[in-house]
Amino acid sequence: MTYRIPFNKPFIAGNEMAYIAQAVERGQLSGDGTFTHQCHAWLEQNLTCRMALLTHSGTAALEMAAMLADIQPGDEVIMPSFTFVSTANAFVLRGAMPVFVDIRPDTMNLDETLIKGAITPKTKAIVPVHYAGVPCEMDVILDLAKRHNTWVIEDAAQALLSTYHGRALGTLGDLGCISFHETKNIISGEGGALLINRTDCKERAEIIREKGTNRKRFLRGDVDKYTWVDIGSSYLPSELTAAFLLAQFEKADAIIRRRCQICDRYGQGLQDLVRRNLVTLPFSSSETGSNGHMYYLVTRSSEERNALMAHLRQQGILAVFHYVPLHSSPAGQRYGRTGSAMTHTDHISACLVRLPVYYEMTDSETDQVIESILKFYSNP
Numbered sequence: 001m002t003y004r005i006p007f008n009k010p011f012i013a014g015n016e017m018a019y020i021a022q023a024v025e026r027g028q029l030s031g032d033g034t035f036t037h038q039c040h041a042w043l044e045q046n047l048t049c050r051m052a053l054l055t056h057s058g059t060a061a062l063e064m065a066a067m068l069a070d071i072q073p074g075d076e077v078i079m080p081s082f083t084f085v086s087t088a089n090a091f092v093l094r095g096a097m098p099v100f101v102d103i104r105p106d107t108m109n110l111d112e113t114l115i116k117g118a119i120t121p122k123t124k125a126i127v128p129v130h131y132a133g134v135p136c137e138m139d140v141i142l143d144l145a146k147r148h149n150t151w152v153i154e155d156a157a158q159a160l161l162s163t164y165h166g167r168a169l170g171t172l173g174d175l176g177c178i179s180f181h182e183t184k185n186i187i188s189g190e191g192g193a194l195l196i197n198r199t200d201c202k203e204r205a206e207i208i209r210e211k212g213t214n215r216k217r218f219l220r221g222d223v224d225k226y227t228w229v230d231i232g233s234s235y236l237p238s239e240l241t242a243a244f245l246l247a248q249f250e251k252a253d254a255i256i257r258r259r260c261q262i263c264d265r266y267g268q269g270l271q272d273l274v275r276r277n278l279v280t281l282p283f284s285s286s287e288t289g290s291n292g293h294m295y296y297l298v299t300r301s302s303e304e305r306n307a308l309m310a311h312l313r314q315q316g317i318l319a320v321f322h323y324v325p326l327h328s329s330p331a332g333q334r335y336g337r338t339g340s341a342m343t344h345t346d347h348i349s350a351c352l353v354r355l356p357v358y359y360e361m362t363d364s365e366t367d368q369v370i371e372s373i374l375k376f377y378s379n380p
């Protein structure tokens with residue numbers, strides 16, 4: 001079924017096709033060519049981080065982070081249950097146990113006041129997920145991590161160019177993971193990046209990303225042969241992906257500004273429903289430093305949420321929900337455990353509905369979604 005207003009629409013920002021053609025002409029399609037290096041430099045400058053490495057997905061960046069933190073079987077990793085499966089899978093692949101903590105009902109982020117109660121002697125890492133690009137309470141989380149000697153790995157998949165007290169998300173913890181999947185703000189189809197904020201991880205990160213070999217050091221002339229030195233896998237994206245991504249980076253400010261405008265328009269248009277206590281809405285991007293990644297509303301019940309989604313679908317508008325909480329999923333029950341009550345996680349996953357947001361969405365399209373929602377709530 002095609003929708004008059006889809007949920008998401010991949011877009012060309014400007015130079016994508018020209019850069020892909022250049023990559024083909026240069027004759028290097030495998031990873032770590034000129035375009036990849038330009039993407040690394042862009043991330044390091046614009047986010048202010050020590051080292052950025054492109055990966056073929058946000059999931060791959062999370063897997064690399066789990067290896068870098070030396071996660072071992074039996075270790076515990078604290079994370080929200082209200083997140084995408086990759087947050088947990090990356091650590092389960094290393095034999096660790098995800099310990100799920102509830103979210104705050106205002107930001108949908110890990111409730112920082114519940115983390116302490118979930119820490120045990122086995123806790124090796126805390127993984128804050130910046131939901132919708134809205135920052136977690138990083139000061140509290142970083143302080144807890146310091147006192148309990150754990151890693152902080154930010155799942156900043158949705159949070160490129162969001163800020164917390166003026167600093168880019170993904171650069172506050174030890175490691176940060178970004179996604180460029182076509183549903184995110186800045187896209188390359190599939191794609192991601194690992195941000196490395198500790199000098200003592202830089203060399204090992206290059207090795208893990210290059211199949212566990214010291215190829216990077218060999219290419220720099222630091223060692224005279226190239227060999228297998230550690231665990232690792234193939235995490236490099238192709239130059240075609242990097243070429244596409246660089247063109248998106250060039251328009252990043254405009255893309256994020258536009259998405260924030262769309263979110264603000266939803267916020268204004270739906271305010272009346274908040275006054276009537278029918279729904280709750282997210283904070284505006286100017287209140288949180290978020291990047292306009294997502295707009296959602298929370299209904300009073302799951303029946304109402306499902307009826308609203310069906311109503312929008314009838315009008316040709318695709319609205320979606322997520323996540324099936326990890327603690328209630330089959331794999332989450334097998335591999336993880338809860339570290340707190342899950343009151344808000346259960347409620348939000350039953351009542352949250354995401355509205356269409358994409359770079360090329362017009363004001364008129366946004367208004368049509370708003371009107372359809374208002375109409376739904378005008379019928380007694």
Ligand SMILES: *Cc1c(COP(=O)(O)O)cnc(C)c1O
Nearest residue numbers: 057058059084086157179180181
């Ligand atoms: C998108 C997303 C990921 C995974 O990124 P991919 O690039 O699709 O692998 C991980 N965590 C969160 C919170 C995400 O939204």
